[in-house]
Amino acid sequence: MWYYEKKLQYPVRVSSCNPQLAKYLIEQYGGADGELSAALRYLNQRYTIPDKVVGLLTDIGTEEFAHLEMIATMVYKLTKDATPEQMKAAGLGAHYANHEHALYYENAAGSAWTATYIAAKGDPIADLYEDIAAEEKARATYQWIINLSDDPDLNDGLKYLREREIIHSQRFREAVEILKEERDRKIFF
Amino acid sequence: MNQPLPPSYYELLEEIQAVDFVLVELTLYLDTHPEDYEAIGQFNQFAQQSKKLKKQYEQQYGPLRQYGESYSGYPWNWNSAPWPWQV
Numbered sequence: 548m549w550y551y552e553k554k555l556q557y558p559v560r561v562s563s564c565n566p567q568l569a570k571y572l573i574e575q576y577g578g579a580d581g582e583l584s585a586a587l588r589y590l591n592q593r594y595t596i597p598d599k600v601v602g603l604l605t606d607i608g609t610e611e612f613a614h615l616e617m618i619a620t621m622v623y624k625l626t627k628d629a630t631p632e633q634m635k636a637a638g639l640g641a642h643y644a645n646h647e648h649a650l651y652y653e654n655a656a657g658s659a660w661t662a663t664y665i666a667a668k669g670d671p672i673a674d675l676y677e678d679i680a681a682e683e684k685a686r687a688t689y690q691w692i693i694n695l696s697d698d699p700d701l702n703d704g705l706k707y708l709r710e711r712e713i714i715h716s717q718r719f720r721e722a723v724e725i726l727k728e729e730r731d732r733k734i735f736f
Numbered sequence: 737m738n739q740p741l742p743p744s745y746y747e748l749l750e751e752i753q754a755v756d757f758v759l760v761e762l763t764l765y766l767d768t769h770p771e772d773y774e775a776i777g778q779f780n781q782f783a784q785q786s787k788k789l790k791k792q793y794e795q796q797y798g799p800l801r802q803y804g805e806s807y808s809g810y811p812w813n814w815n816s817a818p819w820p821w822q823v
Contacts, residue, residue, distance in 0.1 A: 553800045555820045556760070557753060558746075603767035610760060620821040714764065721768035 549609070556613040557707045559620040560700040566637035568701060569625035570655060571692050575708075576618045577652030577660035580684040586611035588665045588681060592674045595667075599729060600675070600722040607715050614708055619650055621701060671726050679719045686712035741823065748793050749823075755786045 575581040589608035593601050626634070626648055634643040641657060652660035666677045689709035693702050762779040766772065790800055798816035799806030808814070 550801050550803060550805050553817060553820060554749060554752065557757070558750060559821075600767075603764065606760075606763050606767055610764075616820065623821050714761070718764050718768055725768060 549612075555617055555620060556610070557617065557704060559617050559624065559704045561621060561624045562698045562700045564628045564633070565625045565698060565701075566629040566634050566639050568692075568696055568698060569622045570638050570642075571695050572618060572622055572625070572655075573651075573653060574655040574688055574692070575685070576615065576622060576650065578654035578688070579664040580681055580688055581654070581660075582611050582615040582618055582685075583652055583660060584664045585681060585685065586615060587662075588667075589678060591665065591667055592678070595669050596671050596674060597726060597729065599725055600671070603718055603722050604678075607718065610711070610715075614711065617704060617708065621704060622650055625701070672723065675719055675723045675726070679716050679723070682712045682716035682719065686716070741818070745797065746823070748789070748796075752786065752789045752793060755782055755789060758782045759786060 577583055586608050589604045589611065593604045593608070596604060626639075629637070629639075629648070631640075631643055634640060642651065642653075645651075654660075666674070668674055668677070686709055689705055689712065693705050693709070696702055696705065759779065759782050762775055762782065766775055766779060769775065794800055794806055798813040799808060800817075802814065809816075
């Protein structure tokens with residue numbers, strides 16, 4: 548089971564109300580390479596992957612939920628005081644019509660989250676390479692959002708999250724090596 | 737949460753976040769380096785430090801965790817500290 552802890556993994560601050568940035572940032576909430584996809588992808592792969600890497604998938608999957616909460620906090624803080632006019636000007640008029648200020652699992656273009664973002668092949672190497680690619684894509688997305696953002700407080704949190712993607716990618720690469728070693732040990736001539 | 741929080745709230749919270757970050761990092765590292773004796777020593781040392789800081793936080797601001805992982809005051813005080821997106 549899971550225990551919730553009533554704190555963010557890393558402090559989230561924003562300089563000002565900025566629904567335009569929220570619109571970009573929602574990509575990491577409900578987009579293909581976002582934090583929801585990441586958490587569900589890793590936790591779902593655990594059941595059929597060799598025991599040696601189940602701990603890692605559990606722990607990274609759990610950390611992704613902490614990141615999801617950070618993104619939610621950023622989006623909430625960037626939009627909570629926005630007027631309908633400001634939402635409309637930021638391209639969030641359609642979002643406002645359906646959800647008011649509520650968060651929704653959608654990408655920056657407004658498409659709802661879908662399970663087709665997640666692969667589960669059942670082949671440990673295929674799944675781990677999928678995970679490495681997902682981390683690299685998420686890292687790149689954080690960089691593109693930082694490039695679009697002029698909010699130094701927001702960028703502090705985004706840079707932290709970008710660095711976490713690098714660590715996760717690194718750990719998944721090590722997991723691949725662990726499985727390759729294991730596989731090679733099982734081959735007898 | 738009606739009253740503004742004192743700067744000491746943010747200081748203690750950030751101290752906990754820093755210690756817990758070390759624990760997250762060591763956890764993932766140990767998942768792929770399970771025989772690093774020194775890292776396990778650090779992990780256990782920081783785990784102890786984290787528990788100590790959270791006890792201090794909870795005495796002042798209320799529970800951090802639920803389902804019996806934190807103690808409750810009277811009345812039930814799960815709502816007493818602000819939620820993470822409110823600070």
